[in-house]
Amino acid sequence: QVQLVQSGAEVKxxxxxxxxxxxxxxxxxxNYGITWVRQAPGQGLEWMGWISGYNGNTNFKPSLxxxxxxxxxxxxxxxxxxxxxxRSDDTAVYYCARDTSDFWSGYQDYWGQGTLVTVSS
Amino acid sequence: EIVLTQFxxxxxxxxxxxxxxxxxxxxxxxxxxxxxYQHKTDQAPRLLIYGASSRATGIPDRFSGSxxxxxxxxxxxxxxxxxxxxxxxxxYGGSPVTxxxxxxxxxx
Numbered sequence: 716q717v718q719l720v721q722s723g724a725e726v727k728x729x730x731x732x733x734x735x736x737x738x739x740x741x742x743x744x745x746n747y748g749i750t751w752v753r754q755a756p757g758q759g760l761e762w763m764g765w766i767s768g769y770n771g772n773t774n775f776k777p778s779l780x781x782x783x784x785x786x787x788x789x790x791x792x793x794x795x796x797x798x799x800x801x802r803s804d805d806t807a808v809y810y811c812a813r814d815t816s817d818f819w820s821g822y823q824d825y826w827g828q829g830t831l832v833t834v835s836s
Numbered sequence: 837e838i839v840l841t842q843f844x845x846x847x848x849x850x851x852x853x854x855x856x857x858x859x860x861x862x863x864x865x866x867x868x869x870x871x872x873y874q875h876k877t878d879q880a881p882r883l884l885i886y887g888a889s890s891r892a893t894g895i896p897d898r899f900s901g902s903x904x905x906x907x908x909x910x911x912x913x914x915x916x917x918x919x920x921x922x923x924x925x926x927x928y929g930g931s932p933v934t935x936x937x938x939x940x941x942x943x944x
C-alpha cells in the first residue's frame with residue numbers, strides 16, 4: 716500500500732534551518748511528484764512547492780523561493796524539504812503528499828502524517 | 837496567481853442533510869484542474885474530488901463535484917457524522933497551485 720512517513724517534530728530558533736524527510740513506499744517513485752503543504756496554527760492549507768520524482772524539477776511558491784529547497788533520493792525513495800532563515804510565522808504542520816504528476820504540479824492523492832515545526836526563541 | 841474564495845465560511849447542518857460548498861476562482865481554472873480535500877483535526881488531508889468532478893478512489897458517491905471556469909461546487913448528500921470537517925478547494929491548473937481558505941462543516 717502507498718505510504719509516506721515523515722520525520723519527527725522539530726523545534727528551531729529564528730534564522731535556523733529545518734529539513735523534513737518523507738520516506739515513501741508502495742509505488743514507483745519515479746512516476747510521481749512530491750508536493751509539500753503546510754498549515755500554520757488556526758490557518759488553512761498552504762501549497763509550498765512540488766518536486767518531480769522523475770527528474771528533480773521543482774516548482775515553488777514565489778514567496779518561499781530563495782528560502783526553500785526540495786530534493787529527492789531515488790535510491791531510498793525519500794523526499795526532503797529544507798526551509799532556511801526560519802521565522803515565527805513558519806511554525807506549522809508540514810505535510811508531504813504524493814503528487815499525481817511527475818512533470819508539473821498536480822493534485823495530491825496520498826499524504827504523510829505531518830511534521831510539526833515550531834520556531835521559537 | 838489564481839485566488840480561490842470559498843463560501844460559506846461555516847456551514848451548520850444536521851446528519852442526513854445536504855451540503856453545498858462553493859469555490860470561486862479569481863480567473864478561469866484551466867482544464868477544470870480543481871480538487872477538493874477533506875481535512876480533520878490531527879489528520880492528513882484526504883483527496884475527495886479531482887478534475888472538478890471525478891471522485892478519488894474509495895470516496896463514497898454521496899460526494900460529488902461540479903463546475904467549470906470560475907465557479908465550482910462540492911455537494912455532500914445524506915450527511916453522515918464522519919463528514920463534519922473542513923473542506924478545501926485547490927486549483928492546480930495555474931502556477932502557483934493555490935488553496936481556498938476552507939469551509940468548516942459543523943453539526944447543527
